[in-house]
Amino acid sequence: MTRSRREEVVDVALELFAERGYRGTSLDAIAAKVGLTRQGVLHYFPNKKRLLVEILRRREELNREHLLAEHAGEDWPGQMAEVVAYDHEHPGLARVYSVLMAESVTEGHPAQEYFRDHYATVRERMVRGFTERWGERLPSGLTPRAAATALLALLDGMQQQWLLDREQADHPEIIEDVLTVLFGLRR
Template sequence: MVSGQREQILEAALEVLAARGFKGTSIDAVAERAGLTRQGVLHYFPSKKRLLLEILNFREQLHREHLADRRVGEDWAGDFAEAVAFEQDHPSLAAVHSVVLAEAVTGQEPAAGYVRERCCSLQDHLTASLVERYGQRLPSGLSAPTAAAAVLALVEGVHQLWLVDPEAHRYPQIVRETMSVLLGAETATTESQSPATKG
């Protein structure tokens, strides 16, 4: 099945990119990991740059599919906590994110362009959503743009921390509680309040 083979390639590429970074990743290495020929990979992804961008889109798609059963937006603190928990169950997703972020910081393309665009897009989208729900200022007293930047900084920082923290299971709850303060919502204090804190 075509779509199945395409996903197989993306899953293999996730693992290779997480381990080697963009410069260290080759079409041949991805093909070997996927059990395909080089031409088999190039049939779907004609360049390494195209493959990287598709990997990053695939990561976002997996997140959306995971949250599909939630009524996203009703409990933002829980939504973000669940997203962190999901990546903890799939560490290659977080590792790829960290690799791409590190390469973006050093100006390597296409990582730098992707991260710049994604950061601006996420902040703009979250700011607009906060304004729609709360107005220009949140119950916590923060302005919508400040809260949006703080939330994204929290999630980015947590990504880096739990990858090297032996007690990584606590981070979904940290995200939930901190976001509750940032947003001015009722703070969740027990793990039973969210499936994101299980495991």
């Protein structure tokens, strides 16, 4: 049993958006890689923006089990190491998020609202998790809100550095060390 043509379009588009961004990817490029014409692609999605929405949905779907793991856990920052490892095994998923998120800060970008909402949701989830585990202050003295904000910023920034220069191989270790300090855990 083979993937539907529509799914194929989504997966190829995800890949190309990850490499070249939304604005840098044409429907022609997507179509060619699937083995269709542009009009073939537009049969499944009325326009490029709708395709983008589908990409974002698809990324969340593929990441779901992974996100659920974040929810419950105990072992920080060991669990965060898992997250980083997962991203490492699925570079396309991590990359499409990073690239589209960065692109979306520009004026008139169709994914702006999505990322604003998504960011707020993820941060709130983290704040809740930290508060349940540590209360009003982490061992390091940071508030849950400051820690969540900083953690997200750190992960996004590191990912971007890595995308810019893939030579940097020691990022996972740096993340783990930094998180140990940031949370105030034993070394």
